[in-house]
Amino acid sequence: MATKRVLAIHDICSFGRCSLTAAIPVISAMGIQVCPFPTALFSNNLTYGTFTFSDFTPHMNEFMDMWQSLGYSYDAVYSGFLADAAQIAVVQDAIRRFAKPDTLVIVDPAMADDGKLYPVFKPDIITEMGKLIGNATVITPNYTEACLLLNHPYADRIPSTKDMTELCRRLIDQGPEKVVITSVPAPNEEIKIVSYDKQTASFDEYAVQRLPFNTCGTGDLFSSVLTGALLNGSNLHAAVRKAADFLSYAITYTYHSGSDCREGVQVEPCLKKLMEIQ
Numbered sequence: 001m002a003t004k005r006v007l008a009i010h011d012i013c014s015f016g017r018c019s020l021t022a023a024i025p026v027i028s029a030m031g032i033q034v035c036p037f038p039t040a041l042f043s044n045n046l047t048y049g050t051f052t053f054s055d056f057t058p059h060m061n062e063f064m065d066m067w068q069s070l071g072y073s074y075d076a077v078y079s080g081f082l083a084d085a086a087q088i089a090v091v092q093d094a095i096r097r098f099a100k101p102d103t104l105v106i107v108d109p110a111m112a113d114d115g116k117l118y119p120v121f122k123p124d125i126i127t128e129m130g131k132l133i134g135n136a137t138v139i140t141p142n143y144t145e146a147c148l149l150l151n152h153p154y155a156d157r158i159p160s161t162k163d164m165t166e167l168c169r170r171l172i173d174q175g176p177e178k179v180v181i182t183s184v185p186a187p188n189e190e191i192k193i194v195s196y197d198k199q200t201a202s203f204d205e206y207a208v209q210r211l212p213f214n215t216c217g218t219g220d221l222f223s224s225v226l227t228g229a230l231l232n233g234s235n236l237h238a239a240v241r242k243a244a245d246f247l248s249y250a251i252t253y254t255y256h257s258g259s260d261c262r263e264g265v266q267v268e269p270c271l272k273k274l275m276e277i278q
Contacts, residue, residue, distance in 0.1 A: 004032045005032070005033045005074050005076075006027055006075065007074040007076070007098060008037060009077070009079040010023060011040040014043055016044045017217050017266075018264055019080055019220050021217075026228065026274065029275065030228030032228055037060070039055075040082075041053060048262055057090065064093065068098075073098065075231060076103060076231055077095050078104075078223070078227050079091045082125075084121070085121075088129065088132045091132060106137065106140065109139065109149065111126070114144060115144055126149065130174065133171070136175065137178060138179075139171065140219070140226065141182070146181045149171065149174070150167065158186060161203075164184060164192075164194045177198045178196070179196045180193065182222060190207040197235070197236045204237040215254075221246070222244070225274065225277075246277050250270040253266060
């Protein structure tokens with residue numbers, strides 16, 4: 001049996017685990033080949049407050065032209081953090097060129113958290129991301145991103161199950177077949193992940209313990225495990241639980257290690273646990 005292959009369209013940070021440096025080890029450990037397609041090259045992740053980067057946009061079309069001429073194909077196209085709104089057209093082109101009818105298209109609209117856009121983005125990213133999710137099989141916004149995509153007021157309160165079911169259904173109406181919303185506020189020092197599958201009309205919510213440890217790249221890890229689990233045959237809700245359990249384990253490990261939170265989650269020592277969760 002041929003090894004499945006994912007075209008992973010993310011930035012790459014040389015220091016601080018996130019985006020491609022999170023996706024590559026995780027998806028590879030799940031037995032799937034990762035073909036990195038960098039959107040930008042960063043010296044380090046954004047949590048350090050200062051960085052230098054190079055936008056890879058001028059080279060992206062020539063890469064795709066070469067792959068197309070060589071007849072490459074992919075079992076999944078998975079996009080995450082993009083350099084700016086203009087790159088969304090490049091991702092749409094990649095989907096058009098390389099996504100077959102049975103190709104899994106995962107879009108992580110990584111653009112915001114805590115009720116606001118990341119400072120590197122302008123408001124036009126919301127409109128353009130709304131177009132991109134229409135091309136997706138699965139989308140994985142956090143609660144803030146879901147609110148922004150729907151022009152829904154973000155409130156720092158605990159939403160009800162009814163509220164989250166409605167948000168999922170409204171996102172489904174924009175085109176994706178499956179919706180996962182992460183970082184949903186929950187009581188009792190927990191955080192929820194909710195999921196909705198249009199095909200089965202099923203909704204699920206899963207709570208994990210909230211730890212006092214904030215860093216970048218957690219969404220990348222979650223979406224990467226989710227991608228691997230779906231490609232390996234899990235249904236949506238089971239894949240969400242696997243991804244949440246692994247992320248909780250890795251964050252707990254990193255928190256107790258006492259490492260600098262800006263370095264991201266210590267995924268490397270936790271890959272054996274990922275194999276158990278599979």
